[in-house]
Amino acid sequence: MKTLRTGLVAATASLAVVLAGCGGSDERTTEDGLQVVTVAYTPIYSVGALQLGIDQGFFEDEGLRIELQQVANPPSGIAAVAGDEVDFNYTPSIPFVNAIANGVQLEIVGAADGYDEGTKASVEADPSLALQHDDSGVVAAKGSGIERAADLEGKTVSVPARGAQLEVTIAAAVKADGGDPAKIDWITLDFPSAVSSLQAGRIDAAGLVVPFIAQGEQAGGTLVLSPGLEFFDDGAVGLWVTSASLATAEPAVVKSFQAAVERTNEYAAAHIEEAQQAAATVLKTDLAVVQTGSVPSFPATVDPADVQSVIERMKELGYLKKDIDAASLVFGG
Template sequence: MKKLLGTMVAGGLAVALLAGCGSGSVSGALQTSAGVDTDLRKVTVGAIPIAPSAALQLGIDKGLFAKHGIEIEMQSGQGGASMLPAVSTGTMNVAIGNPVSTMLAVSKGLDLKIISGYSHSLATGDDITGVVALKDSGIETVADLEGKKVSVNTIAGQGDITIMEAMAKAGADPSSVEFTEIAFPDAPAQLEKRNADAVWLAQPFLSQALEAGHHLVTYNYQETIPGQPTLVAFASGKWAEENPELVADFKAALAEVSDYAESHQDEIRALLPTFLKMDPELADGLLLESHSGEIDRDSLQKISELMVKYKVVDKPVDLDQVILD
């Protein structure tokens, strides 16, 4: 089927992953909430340079974290997996990353807790991720991915397990797919060079590929677990246990930030040209994920079951050990 890369496990490789996390802003444009109140408690938050992370900047700009007595210091991460050891060792207090990486790390022995929800895919209509193929490839539906090479941004992640499940639901053989790891920004060019038969893309790359005339094969999230969590906030169990009041205040702040971001998506889009150095015209029409601070336990359970089914983990992750209610 596919080789499970050790990019999300504890041990010696965690040191290498830690090197992928750097201090400073996500895009060079982020600012902390410092200077508002000298009594604010600092929380170092890791985020990756994608559109949903802009909600954090919006929360800083609107003073929503400061309202809860918190100063946010942002650190950049190359991906959710790279931030796991940083949080585990205390380099970051909290990180915003995908739930599969977090649950996999817990299964490998890292002491991590999901403390809040953050963003979700869209249950109906157009979605924020999807699989794309060249129009002349002969790949029309997800069943046509049998025997094909498909790129995902991270192997043993949310992309490949949901693509395989969508194939299984369509009566195709998911074990026949060859998954290859290609970063989202690079995937469209690799598709056009025919180095992959199909590519899994997130926004804004999905919209760009469809506008270029490529064919949408499937919204794999909607075909498997519609509206599933795409990003969660996680912290080390040790930090959470030692700072219960700060964790509670951070969760309350992030819930308020999420609610504001969900009802003010145009303000997020307005941040993207500086936040991600995105073309203003593209930012203005960008499809955004849904934001919510609620932890979707039912969807996380289903994701955990897919992780077992497709051999990412040996047994279901105990959500009572992962989620800090």
């Protein structure tokens, strides 16, 4: 299997032909004085909150005009931002840690999603509450015989990227349930393809996120596992990141984006229905599908401890071989 660094280089090369390059401040300034910044995202709930912030004018208030660019998966987005093909990118914390471990120079700018304070404790007290909070899940195909995490051993399970958020959290859940994640037949599929493959019976289960979990259930699958809350602590899980080169060359732009994200998340947290509607619009899906998923959380800022806990768990599971100091990776920290 290719290393992450090799994959990032290849992804950067392919993305370069479709994503607009990022110029300096003079090149990015519009006639009305706004700074154009490009933001890569995968089709998940959190981009709805970002769109809501755009609609509310929070980014223009900070002098920014946002151009969204969809990418296939988090590693592709990391490749784009690391190669300065886009300015900012959404990434779950696990792909971010993988990239840092492989020498990619990134900085955390803000939180994209996560869990409210006290969520983990409430779910530990009542595991049935996980479905109300976890935006990730494993949907098993009809007739697969999968009813719990350990049943994934020996099965074909799709994830959007190898060694990334869903694989690591699912593997942790399988191991905790007495199964062997090394015996899972992992395959890589984007979320729409995974739903189609579930329906066609080409895979046994799929690692999905909202709103694709609901689509998987509509296709005849059954949600059998919510691995996120078993793995993460309260706080930020998804991150907005930029390249170290942009943070050095244009810190004012990065600071403006950071401030707008904080305002966006504070507003989205207080206006969940609006955030859901924005997500439905960006993801081109029915609002009802979005609303069947977990209730989202949008932390205003990133506590380095949120990322450090992920680093330590990845080391315990064997997905990470080196020490990383999360506090040194937060822009302005």
